[in-house]
Amino acid sequence: MYGQQLKSEFESRTGSFWPLNVGQVYTSLDRLERDGFVESPGADVDAKTRPYVITAAGQVELDFWLKDAAPPKAPPRDDLVMKVMIAVSIDPEGSVEIVQSQRRQLIERMRTLTHVKATPAADTPLLLMCDAELFRLEASIRWLDTVDARVRAGVSLLGAPDETSVAPEEIAVEEQR
Amino acid sequence: MNAISAQPKTVETPALELTSVCRTYGEPPNEVRALVDASLSVARGEFVAVMGPSGSGKSTLLTIAGGLEVPSTGTVRVDGQDLGGMEAAGLADVRLRRVGYVFQDFNLLPALSAVENVAMVLELAGRGRRDATQAAIEQLGAVGLANRLDHFPDDLSGGEQQRVAIARALVGGGRLLLADEPTGALDSVTGESVMRTLRSACDAGTSAVVVTHDAQLAAWADRVVFLRDGRMVDHTEPTVPPMTGLSPS
Ligand SMILES: Nc1ncnc2c1ncn2[C@@H]1O[C@H](COP(=O)(O)OP(=O)(O)OP(=O)(O)O)[C@@H](O)[C@H]1O
Numbered sequence A: 001m002y003g004q005q006l007k008s009e010f011e012s013r014t015g016s017f018w019p020l021n022v023g024q025v026y027t028s029l030d031r032l033e034r035d036g037f038v039e040s041p042g043a044d045v046d047a048k049t050r051p052y053v054i055t056a057a058g059q060v061e062l063d064f065w066l067k068d069a070a071p072p073k074a075p076p077r078d079d080l081v082m083k084v085m086i087a088v089s090i091d092p093e094g095s096v097e098i099v100q101s102q103r104r105q106l107i108e109r110m111r112t113l114t115h116v117k118a119t120p121a122a123d124t125p126l127l128l129m130c131d132a133e134l135f136r137l138e139a140s141i142r143w144l145d146t147v148d149a150r151v152r153a154g155v156s157l158l159g160a161p162d163e164t165s166v167a168p169e170e171i172a173v174e175e176q177r
Numbered sequence B: 001m002n003a004i005s006a007q008p009k010t011v012e013t014p015a016l017e018l019t020s021v022c023r024t025y026g027e028p029p030n031e032v033r034a035l036v037d038a039s040l041s042v043a044r045g046e047f048v049a050v051m052g053p054s055g056s057g058k059s060t061l062l063t064i065a066g067g068l069e070v071p072s073t074g075t076v077r078v079d080g081q082d083l084g085g086m087e088a089a090g091l092a093d094v095r096l097r098r099v100g101y102v103f104q105d106f107n108l109l110p111a112l113s114a115v116e117n118v119a120m121v122l123e124l125a126g127r128g129r130r131d132a133t134q135a136a137i138e139q140l141g142a143v144g145l146a147n148r149l150d151h152f153p154d155d156l157s158g159g160e161q162q163r164v165a166i167a168r169a170l171v172g173g174g175r176l177l178l179a180d181e182p183t184g185a186l187d188s189v190t191g192e193s194v195m196r197t198l199r200s201a202c203d204a205g206t207s208a209v210v211v212t213h214d215a216q217l218a219a220w221a222d223r224v225v226f227l228r229d230g231r232m233v234d235h236t237e238p239t240v241p242p243m244t245g246l247s248p249s
C-alpha cells in the first residue's frame, strides 16, 4: 500500500474526524521500516513512489497495539469541569443556572450529532465516531446532574470539614474490622 | 420523510396544549407542588423530550397530559379538545382514540399475546379483527419483534415487553404518544432503534412527549424541555433543519 492510499484508508475508516498530514504518514512509514514492521522494495527510491507491506513482526506488533489499553494519563484539562467548579465555589446556589446552561448546550451538540446519525448516508465508521462523541457528551451531562444533586444536598465541594465528613481515624477503624 | 417535518408546525391546532397547569398533592403544611405553572404546546409531528431530576414532576406532567390525572388548576387540550369538565366516558374515549400511553411498568395484559395486546387498541376503537391484527404485526415488526408475535408477556424479556408497549402506543398512527422512560430496560443499540422508530412515526405525523433520563435518547427529539421542582426551567430551541437532509461536516 502507498502512503497516500494509507492516509485515505485511515481517514475513511475513522469517520473522517482526524485528517492526517501525508508527510506525517511517510515519517511513520520510515520509522516502521527501520524497526522491521513494514518492508518495501527499492529502499533508495523516493518513499512516495514505493508500496509498503506489513511484515510478520509488524502483524504481531499491530495485534498487541490493538489489544493494549492506552497508558493512564492525568485527567485532561476540561473547560467544562473548570467553569463549573469555579461557579460552585463562588456561589453554590447560583451555580444551578450555570449548570443548566451547560447542560442545554451539551444536549444541543448531541442533537446535531444525532441528526448526522439519522442521515441515510451515515455508514458504520461515521455511526461509530458519532457514538463515541455522544457517549463522551453524555458522561459530561451525567457529571452535571451529579454536581446539581450534590450542590442541592449541600455537600461542600470545597472540602471544608463538616460534621458529615469522615475523619482519617474513622477510616482506619473501619479497615480494622 | 422530511415532507411533514419541513412544514411550519404552528399553523394547525396543537396535538397537546397545557396552559398554566398546577398539580398539588396533599394539604398544607405537607403539600407537594408536583407541577407549578407548566405550559407546553406540542405541534403535530413534533417530538418533545422531558428531562429533569427524580421527583421534578415529569410523570405528573405526562399523566395529566394523558387525562389520567386532573390538574389542580390550568387547562389541558388534546387535539384542541379541553379535557377539563369532560364526562368520564368522553375522557375514556380520548384516552383510547387520541392517546397512546407507555407506562414505566409497561402494563401489558398477561392473558393476551404480544400481537393481541397491540391489536386490542385498534379493535376497541372499532377496527375489524383482521385489519387490526395486520397493523399490529407490522408495528411489532417495526420495533424488532417480528419473531415474538405469539409470545405472552410473561415469556418476553423486560426490553421486549417494553417494545410491545411502544408498539401498542404507536399502532394505527396519528395518536399522541406519551411515554414514561420508554427505553429504561433497553441496551443502547436497541434503545436507539426504538428512537428511530419514534422519530419516523413523528416524521409521519405522530406527536410525542417522551420522559427520559437518557440524554442520548433525548437527542432524537425536536425539542428538550427541562423540569426542576415542578417548574419548566429551560428548553432547547426547536430543531431548525429537519432531521433528514443534514450532512456531516
Ligand atoms: N399521588 C401522589 N401523592 C403525593 N405526592 C405525589 C403523588 N404523585 C407524585 N407525588 C409527588 O410529586 C412529585 C413529582 O412526582 P413525579 O412522579 O412527577 O416525579 P418524576 O419527575 O416522574 O420522578 P422520577 O424521575 O423519579 O420518576 C414528587 O415529589 C412525588 O413525591
Ligand SMILES: [Mg+2]
Residues within 6 Å of the ligand: B058, B059, B060, B180
Ligand atoms: Mg416518573
